[in-house]
Amino acid sequence: MKQTLLLILLSFFLTAGLSAQSTGLLAASASNTHQPTKKIKVFPNPTTDFIGLSSDKGVGTIRILNLIGKEIRVFKVIEGHRYNVADIENGMYLIQLISDENKIITTRRLRKL
Numbered sequence: 433m434k435q436t437l438l439l440i441l442l443s444f445f446l447t448a449g450l451s452a453q454s455t456g457l458l459a460a461s462a463s464n465t466h467q468p469t470k471k472i473k474v475f476p477n478p479t480t481d482f483i484g485l486s487s488d489k490g491v492g493t494i495r496i497l498n499l500i501g502k503e504i505r506v507f508k509v510i511e512g513h514r515y516n517v518a519d520i521e522n523g524m525y526l527i528q529l530i531s532d533e534n535k536i537i538t539t540r541r542l543r544k545l
Contacts, residue, residue: 474527478543482514483527492532496525496542520544 473486485491488509496505496517504525507515522544529537 472529472538474529474540474542477541478545479517480545481518482516483542484514485509485529488512490531491529491537492534493530495528495530496520497528499524499526501526517544 471486472488472491474483475486476483483494485494488511491509494507494509494515495503496507498504504520505517525542525544527540527542529540531537
């Protein structure tokens with residue numbers, strides 16, 4: 433049981449793209465151009481039918497992953513659009529917001545009811 437949980441957590445960190453740079457753990461001297469993570473919310477959370485973004489500025493793609501990192505759904509971001517998740521099974525998912533330059537902006541948890 434403990435090994436399975438450890439494997440899931442390790443997989444989460446590896447597949448979610450949470451490197452030292454994306455989590456802001458690099459020293460300021462190593463990257464003068466590092467910007468703090470944008471405060472973009474995925475709502476409603478928990479959800480049943482759809483998700484939306486509090487701000488879609490700079491976001492090009494939304495990726496939905498299961499907890500072991502398998503890609504479930506990908507959406508091209510359209511300003512002010514809501515994204516249908518009604519056909520996804522109930523459970524916990526990861527949402528990756530990807531910039532227009534194909535870099536991970538942030539990773540959030542999403543609960544689907």
